[in-house]
Amino acid sequence: MTAASEALFPLVWRLLVAVGIGALVGLEREASESGGSFAGSRTFPLLALAGALTQAFFPSLLPVVVGGLVLALLVGYAAKVRTEGDIGLTTLTAGLLVVLLGALTTHSQRGLVVALVAGGVLTALLSAKGRIHRFAERIEDEERRATVKFVLVVLVVLPLLPDRELEALYGLNPRFVWLMVVFVSGLSFAAYVLSRVVGTQRGLALTGFLGGFVSSTATTVSMAEQTTDSPGIYQVSAFAIVVASVVMFPRALVEVAVVNPALLPHVAVPLGLMTGAGVLAAVVVYWRSTREDAVTAEIENPFRLQPALVFGALFAAVLLVSESANSVLGVSGVYATAFVSGLADVDAMTLTLSKLAADGTVATDVATTGIVIAATANTLVKAALAWILGTRQLGTLVTAVLGLVVVVGLAVVFI
Numbered sequence: 001m002t003a004a005s006e007a008l009f010p011l012v013w014r015l016l017v018a019v020g021i022g023a024l025v026g027l028e029r030e031a032s033e034s035g036g037s038f039a040g041s042r043t044f045p046l047l048a049l050a051g052a053l054t055q056a057f058f059p060s061l062l063p064v065v066v067g068g069l070v071l072a073l074l075v076g077y078a079a080k081v082r083t084e085g086d087i088g089l090t091t092l093t094a095g096l097l098v099v100l101l102g103a104l105t106t107h108s109q110r111g112l113v114v115a116l117v118a119g120g121v122l123t124a125l126l127s128a129k130g131r132i133h134r135f136a137e138r139i140e141d142e143e144r145r146a147t148v149k150f151v152l153v154v155l156v157v158l159p160l161l162p163d164r165e166l167e168a169l170y171g172l173n174p175r176f177v178w179l180m181v182v183f184v185s186g187l188s189f190a191a192y193v194l195s196r197v198v199g200t201q202r203g204l205a206l207t208g209f210l211g212g213f214v215s216s217t218a219t220t221v222s223m224a225e226q227t228t229d230s231p232g233i234y235q236v237s238a239f240a241i242v243v244a245s246v247v248m249f250p251r252a253l254v255e256v257a258v259v260n261p262a263l264l265p266h267v268a269v270p271l272g273l274m275t276g277a278g279v280l281a282a283v284v285v286y287w288r289s290t291r292e293d294a295v296t297a298e299i300e301n302p303f304r305l306q307p308a309l310v311f312g313a314l315f316a317a318v319l320l321v322s323e324s325a326n327s328v329l330g331v332s333g334v335y336a337t338a339f340v341s342g343l344a345d346v347d348a349m350t351l352t353l354s355k356l357a358a359d360g361t362v363a364t365d366v367a368t369t370g371i372v373i374a375a376t377a378n379t380l381v382k383a384a385l386a387w388i389l390g391t392r393q394l395g396t397l398v399t400a401v402l403g404l405v406v407v408v409g410l411a412v413v414f415i
Helices: 003-031 043-056 059-084 090-105 109-127 129-140 140-160 175-198 204-229 231-259 261-288 307-329 329-344 346-359 364-389 392-414
Strands: none
Touching: 003 043, 003 129, 043 329, 059 090, 059 231, 059 307, 090 109, 090 329, 109 140, 140 364, 175 261, 204 231, 204 364, 204 392, 231 261, 231 346, 231 364, 261 346, 261 364, 261 392, 307 329, 307 346, 329 364, 346 364, 364 392
């Protein structure tokens, strides 16, 4: 192979990728009959190829070429509106994006990767039109307004907060605190969206899993209350409660991985074993279940401003108290704070100890044990709620299963 052909091969490969992205989007538009006579399986690959070739050989002319294509697409769009009466902008927008994605493929290696990912996301969004519309129809106006308010506050507040420790706030970093609020809310919202798309009625495991990621406490309350009306479903309700409680541990691992990746291997052992014990016990509970009654959890939109502010205040308080307790009382102070905090919320303590361990304020083993103690306290709360709000059979079964999970976790960190 000559030097010229070796230099040409990467460019040919990138052009083929561009054509492939265009073809993928074009086939989707044609299969869904959304493009109509405007654009389809031939037009989109050509648009991507035009963007790729221009960026490869005439990068300075890319704005001119894009402008010309925009003009051509607008003319075609106007003709489509006139002849077909379809005023949807989705296909037109997709055509413009395909031109830019084509240009990205020949821009750089990073651009090639971005184009591949963005092309896949674009195709998925286009093909999920029906599901997206059905999801939007399921959201009530109140939930929609709450989400918009939350997103607006995030976009406005986050850039304005100082990214440094402030003496007036006892050394807290306002932007870090709010960033953790956004992170936890976003994690819950992802599960909430999934529950709205697929529906929690599709299975007990899905009910517990999605409910656990949004709010394991709320899921426990919902399941326990259902057993008071239908005592015979206590086994299937217990299964959903156990799954929701166990999901709390992987969720904590995700939070540790984001805030302090170095701590993850240490925390993964006890929380992983707790997850395994909980899953095995949950399987046994499911197999012993004699009824197939459908149970569903009331999952609320986590993108609400008031709960987010409450969590932010709790997280800031736990962060300050934990650091002070470690300075004044030592390790026992951290453990006591972890237990008390865990009764209300595991996320706040998990994020706090991950940050303190990253800063070197507490040792790795102390942070690991504290997170397990917080998770243990919150797990015990689930058992108490099952007793208080549910039937005696539910309380007994949930306590036995979650008690095993707690023993496994404490044994790993203290023995």
